[in-house]
Each structure stands twice: as C-alpha cells, then as structure tokens.
Amino acid sequence: MDVRLQRINKSFGAVPVLKDVDLVFPSRKFVTLLGPSGCGKTTLLRMIAGLEDISAGSIYFGDREVNRLAPRDRNIAMVFQSYALYPQMTVRKNLGYGLRVRKTPATEVDSAVERVARILEIDHLLDRKPGQLSGGQRQRVALGRAMVRKPDIFLMDEPLSNLDAKLRVTMRGELRRFHLDLNATTVYVTHDQLEAMTMSDLIAVMHKGVVQQFGTPEEVYSKPANLFVAGFIGSPPMNFLEGKIDSGRFRISEAALPLPPLTRGIAPGLDVVIGVRPQNLSFVTSAGPNALAGIVSLVELLGSEKLIEVQIADRKRISVQVRADSQIHLGQNVHVEFDTSSVHVFDKLTEQSVLEAMR
Amino acid sequence: MTRYTLWSATKKAALYLLLCTVTVAVCFPLIWALSTSLKPKSEIFATPPTLIPHSTTFENYEALLSGRQQYYQTGEKSQAAGPTPAQFFTRWFVNSVIVTSGSTLISIVVSTLAAYSLTRFRYWGRNMIPYFSLLGYMVPSIIFVFPLFLMMVRLELTDNLLSLVFGYVCITLPFCMWLMWAFMRSIPIEIEEAALIDGASRYQVFANVVLPTAMPGIIAASIFSMIVSWNDYLFGRVFINSLDNLTLTVGVMLFFEGTHVDWGLLMAASVLMTVPMAVLFMALQRHLVAGFGAGAVKG
Ligand SMILES: Nc1ncnc2c1ncn2[C@@H]1O[C@H](COP(=O)(O)OP(=O)(O)O)[C@@H](O)[C@H]1O
Ligand SMILES: [Mg+2]
Numbered sequence: 001m002d003v004r005l006q007r008i009n010k011s012f013g014a015v016p017v018l019k020d021v022d023l024v025f026p027s028r029k030f031v032t033l034l035g036p037s038g039c040g041k042t043t044l045l046r047m048i049a050g051l052e053d054i055s056a057g058s059i060y061f062g063d064r065e066v067n068r069l070a071p072r073d074r075n076i077a078m079v080f081q082s083y084a085l086y087p088q089m090t091v092r093k094n095l096g097y098g099l100r101v102r103k104t105p106a107t108e109v110d111s112a113v114e115r116v117a118r119i120l121e122i123d124h125l126l127d128r129k130p131g132q133l134s135g136g137q138r139q140r141v142a143l144g145r146a147m148v149r150k151p152d153i154f155l156m157d158e159p160l161s162n163l164d165a166k167l168r169v170t171m172r173g174e175l176r177r178f179h180l181d182l183n184a185t186t187v188y189v190t191h192d193q194l195e196a197m198t199m200s201d202l203i204a205v206m207h208k209g210v211v212q213q214f215g216t217p218e219e220v221y222s223k224p225a226n227l228f229v230a231g232f233i234g235s236p237p238m239n240f241l242e243g244k245i246d247s248g249r250f251r252i253s254e255a256a257l258p259l260p261p262l263t264r265g266i267a268p269g270l271d272v273v274i275g276v277r278p279q280n281l282s283f284v285t286s287a288g289p290n291a292l293a294g295i296v297s298l299v300e301l302l303g304s305e306k307l308i309e310v311q312i313a314d315r316k317r318i319s320v321q322v323r324a325d326s327q328i329h330l331g332q333n334v335h336v337e338f339d340t341s342s343v344h345v346f347d348k349l350t351e352q353s354v355l356e357a358m359r
Numbered sequence: 360m361t362r363y364t365l366w367s368a369t370k371k372a373a374l375y376l377l378l379c380t381v382t383v384a385v386c387f388p389l390i391w392a393l394s395t396s397l398k399p400k401s402e403i404f405a406t407p408p409t410l411i412p413h414s415t416t417f418e419n420y421e422a423l424l425s426g427r428q429q430y431y432q433t434g435e436k437s438q439a440a441g442p443t444p445a446q447f448f449t450r451w452f453v454n455s456v457i458v459t460s461g462s463t464l465i466s467i468v469v470s471t472l473a474a475y476s477l478t479r480f481r482y483w484g485r486n487m488i489p490y491f492s493l494l495g496y497m498v499p500s501i502i503f504v505f506p507l508f509l510m511m512v513r514l515e516l517t518d519n520l521l522s523l524v525f526g527y528v529c530i531t532l533p534f535c536m537w538l539m540w541a542f543m544r545s546i547p548i549e550i551e552e553a554a555l556i557d558g559a560s561r562y563q564v565f566a567n568v569v570l571p572t573a574m575p576g577i578i579a580a581s582i583f584s585m586i587v588s589w590n591d592y593l594f595g596r597v598f599i600n601s602l603d604n605l606t607l608t609v610g611v612m613l614f615f616e617g618t619h620v621d622w623g624l625l626m627a628a629s630v631l632m633t634v635p636m637a638v639l640f641m642a643l644q645r646h647l648v649a650g651f652g653a654g655a656v657k658g
Contacts, residue, residue: 051552072558084549088571098557145557
C-alpha cells in the first residue's frame with residue numbers, strides 16, 4: 001500500500017517541527033527518513049502511525065485519507081526505538097498480543113508466533129520475559145511483534161541504534177531481507193546515513209523539519225540538491241571550498257580550478273561553494289592551474305584507505321582519500337588535483353545546487 | 360594477604376554481631392509475647408521468668424477464638440459480671456478485616472486511576488496535585504479526626520464501620536496517590552502506544568499493559584494502606600462507641616480494664632493481631648521489587 005503525505009505540518013505549541021512535508025512512498029518500497037537528531041523524523045513517523053495529531057495536511061494510505069483513523073485501524077506495525085516490549089508478558093505473549101487482542105483463534109496465534117519466532121531465531125526465548133533478554137534479543141522480539149500481524153505498513157524508528165556496531169551491520173542485511181519477505185511498505189527512520197544508503201530504495205533527507213531531498217541512494221549521493229544533503233551524505237564527509245565563478249572556472253585565492261562544462265552558463269562573479277568528496281581528489285607531482293598546493297597536516301589510516309588532511313591557502317583544510325599503501329607523510333608539500341566531473345557547485349546564498357538547477 | 364583476609368573476616372564478624380543485636384532487639388518483644396501467650400497462668404509470673412515455657416497451653420488462643428469466658432477460672436460467678444473482651448475478639452477481628460480491606464480497596468482503586476489520569480492526560484494542575492496530596496498526608500491525623508467526626512455525625516455514620524472506612528481512606532489516599540503517581544510516571548508511554556498499534560482499546564491498554572506493569576506500585580501502596588488502617592487507634596477510638604463495632608486495636612485495650620489483667624490472653628490477642636500483617640507482608644514483598652518495569656525499554 002502506498003503512503004502519501006500531503007503538505008504535512010506539525011507544531012508543538014508555537015514551535016513548528018515539520019514544514020510542508022510532501023512525500024509519496026510507493027507500495028512495498030523501503031523508504032528511509034534520514035536526518036540529524038531533532039529534525040522531526042520520529043514525529044513524522046508517529047503521525048503516520050496515528051499517535052500524533054496532524055496540525056495541517058493529509059495522510060493517505062492508498063486512496064484512503066487516514067488523518068482521523070485510530071492507530072489500531074490502520075493495519076500498521078511499529079518498532080519503537082526503545083523496543084517498548086510489554087514488561088510483564090513473556091516473549092510468546094508479547095509476540096501474540098496483537099493477534100489475541102484482535103480475537104484471533106488461539107491455535108492461529110500459536111502457529112503465527114512460532115513461525116515468526118523461528119524466522120527470527122528466538123524460538124528458544126519464548127518463555128522468557130523481556131527483562132531476561134539481551135539488547136539484541138529484545139530488538140528481535142520487537143521486530144517479531146511487528147511482523148506477526150502481516151501489516152500493510154511497517155514503521156521502524158531507529159531500531160538498530162541500541163545495538164553494538166557489529167550486530168548493527170548484520171541486522172542491516174536481515175532487516176532488508178525481512179522487508180522483502182513481508183511485502184509491506186516500510187518506513188524506516190535513522191540518523192545514520194550509512195544505514196540509509198545500504199538499506200533503502202528511497203531516502204528522504206530531512207533537516208529542521210523540511211524535506212531537503214527525496215530520491216534513491218544513488219541520487220542523494222551523486223546529485224545532492226543542496227549543501228546540507230551534500231554534507232550529510234557520504235563518509236568521510238565532502239570537502240567544501242568557498243570562492244567565485246570566473247569565466248567557467250572556480251577561483252579560490254591563487255588557483256583557478258576548472259569546473260564541469262555544465263557550469264559555463266553560471267553568471268560570472270557568483271559567490272559559490274564547491275563540494276568535492278575525498279574520494280574524488282588525488283595527489284599530483286607538479287603544480288599546475290588545476291591543482292591546489294598544500295601541506296599534509298594529518299594522516300589517518302582507515303583500513304584499506306588512508307585519509308590525508310591537507311592544509312591549503314587561507315588556513316583551509318581539505319581531506320583526500322588515498323590507498324593505504326600510498327607514501328604520504330606528515331608535513332609533506334603536496335599538490336591536490338580535482339576530478340572535474342565530480343565537483344558539486346552550490347550557490348553560497350541559497351545553498352542550493354547550481355548544477356542540479358541547470359540540468 | 361593474610362592480614363587483609365583477617366581484617367575482612369573481622370569486619371564481617373562485627374557486621375554480623377551488629378545485625379544479630381538489632382534483630383534480637385526488634386524481635387524480643389514479639390518472642391516474649393508469643394512465649395507468654397503459650398504459658399499456663401501459673402508460669403506467667405514465675406521467677407526467674409522463662410523464655411521457653413516449661414509446659415505450653417493453647418487455652419488463651421482457644422478462649423479468644425471461641426469467645427469463651429476466661430477471666431476467673433471459677434466459672435458461673437464471673438459469667439454474671441457482664442461481657443468480657445475475650446467474647447468479642449473474633450467480632451473485632453472481623454471488623455478490623457472489613458475496615459482495612461474496604462479502605463485499602465477504595466484507596467487503591469481511586470489512587471491508581473487518579474495517577475493514570477495525572478500522568479497521561481493534560482489538564483491544569485496535573486503537576487501540582489501530587490505534591491499537594493503529599494503535603495496533605497504530612498498533616499497529623501489528629502488534626503483531621505475531629506472535623507471528620509463532625510462530618511460523620513452529620514452523615515449519621517458514627518458508630519458505623521463505614522465511618523472508619525472513610526476515615527482511613529482520608530489518611531491513606533493522599534500518600535497512595537502520590538506513590539502511584541510516581542510509579543506511573545516511570546512507566547514508558549511507548550508500551551501503551553505499542554499496544555494501541557497492536558489493536559488494543561484504551562481500556563485494554565490499561566487492563567493488559569498498564570495494570571500489570573504498575574503491580575509492584577499497587578502492592579506497595581496496598582501494604583502501606585493496610586498497615587495504617589489495621590494499626591489505627593485514634594479513629595477507632597473516636598468514631599466507634601459500641602462494643603460490637605470496635606476494631607482490634609481499640610478492643611484489645613479493654614483487656615487492661617478492671618482489676619485483673621490477664622496477660623496470657625492479652626499476649627495471645629497481640630500475636631493474633633500481628634499474624635495477618637506479617638503473613639501478608641511475607642507473601643507480597645517478593646512482588647515489590649520483582650520485575651519492576653524491567654526490560655521494557657532499552658538494553
Ligand atoms: N511531545 C513533544 N512536545 C514538544 N516538543 C516535541 C515533542 N516531541 C518532539 N518535540 C520536538 O520536536 C522536534 C523533533 O523531534 P523528533 O521528531 O523526536 O526528532 P528526531 O526523531 O528527528 O530526532 C524536536 O525539536 C523535539 O524537541
Ligand atoms: Mg527520533
């Protein structure tokens with residue numbers, strides 16, 4: 001079932017939290033709401049669940065407006081960030097509660113609970129209480145409780161944030177598999193861009209209650225709509241340099257760097273910020289108009305790569321990602337070259353991408 | 360190494376000694392009462408006193424529970440002297456049970472619902488009410504008792520067990536409400552929301568999720584309320600004036616009246632009075648801490 005959010009606004013008292021959110025989540029897709037803490041992701045998810053009033057706008061499930069529908073009539077399931085298991089019930093009771101309260105015959109409840117427990121590999125925990133489980137086990141119970149009812153829409157609020165790093169990586173793959181099994185539209189909330197990139201069909205990047213960009217992971221990564229998205233997506237983060245456009249080149253202090261052909265139409269003299277990812281920078285041996293001169297100020301080994309921080313003119317720093325076996329030393333004089341085609345250009349004033357606007 | 364173990368052994372021994380002393384000091388009156396209640400009359404004033412009776416008898420308990428006359432073992436003559444406290448013991452016991460359970464039931468139901476409302480709905484004063492109610496509890500009950508008595512007179516409830524039920528509700532409800540409020544506040548709202556999404560109605564959420572989670576709080580408040588009501592003397596003394604409607608605490612004082620105090624009978628009555636509270640506490644205290652909100656949230 002597809003979910004349509006139409007000009008959703010929300011304020012708590014006089015404080016606006018969501019502003020004109022307009023999104024369509026296609027049926028059976030894995031959609032992620034991504035943004036820093038406090039940007040309104042949880043609030044939006046709770047509005048979809050019916051736990052929070054809508055100040056203005058409409059939510060549709062399919063063709064049906066659900067603004068005034070009680071949570072239990074929406075056929076949704078939700079995994080809370082805190083898991084919110086029923087503390088006095090065993091795992092079996094926790095899993096089956098949604099079915100029991102909907103007057104499902106006992107035998108059906110039992111078989112559904114057993115089935116989900118087997119899929120999630122928690123069948124040996126069925127008679128324990130939540131207090132006797134580890135964080136990872138609780139998380140699976142919360143997941144199971146949501147899966148057991150075969151919901152149309154599956155809502156998850158940072159379900160992995162309380163797990164340790166290793167478990168988080170394995171659970172990413174599992175959640176993705178469960179999504180495919182469940183055949184439901186999944187709305188997933190996270191502040192972790194890596195989680196969003198690896199799991200989602202579509203990502204809505206949010207900031208201060210406003211949707212900044214809505215697109216596939218490839219789109220938000222390679223064609224960020226504005227400075228915020230460019231800086232939020234990708235790791236290590238994108239480098240930003242301020243300067244002016246001058247006859248198709250980007251002028252920063254002494255250097256004049258070439259820009260992608262598309263930028264020729266930009267008005268000369270425009271104040272811009274260019275963004276380039278550390279992966280798209282490289283070291284060259286000789287100085288030239290396409291390269292920035294600088295001194296290596298930090299070398300960080302990331303494993304298979306090294307992250308080199310270079311101090312360039314005006315005390316600016318940029319980071320360059322190179323292979324781990326590169327021989328770069330602290331204090332070395334280097335020249336950094338840009339991969340012209342992967343440079344992003346943003347209007348300094350509006351913070352919007354100049355390139356995307358021209359496409 | 361050895362010095363260290365020696366030191367810690369000494370500390371442990373000192374700790375146990377201290378604990379034993381305190382335990383003996385606390386338990387001695389109880390044990391003495393139990394011992395006296397089991398002695399035949401001839402042994403009660405024996406010198407030197409015996410802690411463990413040479414010969415035990417249940418005649419005191421029998422007298423209390425069967426309501427038989429026991430004062431002077433001469434029979435006929437003393438029966439004519441009028442009713443004796445022992446004859447009313449079972450009656451008073453039942454009265455105490457009635458007023459204690461009645462007032463506790465009312466206090467718990469009202470305070471649980473009030474606490475739920477105070478923590479889950481938004482209205483004016485929702486944050487102040489619990490504190491004022493705690494303040495109300497701190498006012499000594501001697502200040503309440505006479506205004507309440509005048510109210511009972513107006514309601515024509517004097518010398519009626521109902522007046523005690525209402526009186527005890529007045530002193531236990533504020534504290535129970537504050538306790539339940541503090542407890543309900545600690546129950547994460549998410550578990551209720553999860554139940555709402557699972558398909559429960561508001562009532563089902565309350566019955567299936569909130570109540571079981573709040574159970575340790577309810578038990579704590581019940582124990583408090585029962586102890587206060589069961590042990591009250593003041594209200595029972597002021598509100599009730601017929602022998603039939605007395606509660607245990609006031610009734611047992613009547614064993615002191617007259618020229619002859621039957622210590623064996625008095626001690627047996629005290630022991631029987633202690634038993635219900637002791638049994639209740641032992642049965643319930645396990646639930647007090649067990650499973651308090653454990654594992655509902657995070658890991
Ligand atoms: N019940 C509430 N009352 C007042 N403000 C709230 C409430 N819930 C959330 N907020 C505010 O709304 C903003 C968005 O919160 P939230 O949706 O939880 O953000 P996120 O999940 O993205 O971290 C925050 O500034 C938060 O303080
Ligand atoms: Mg959140």
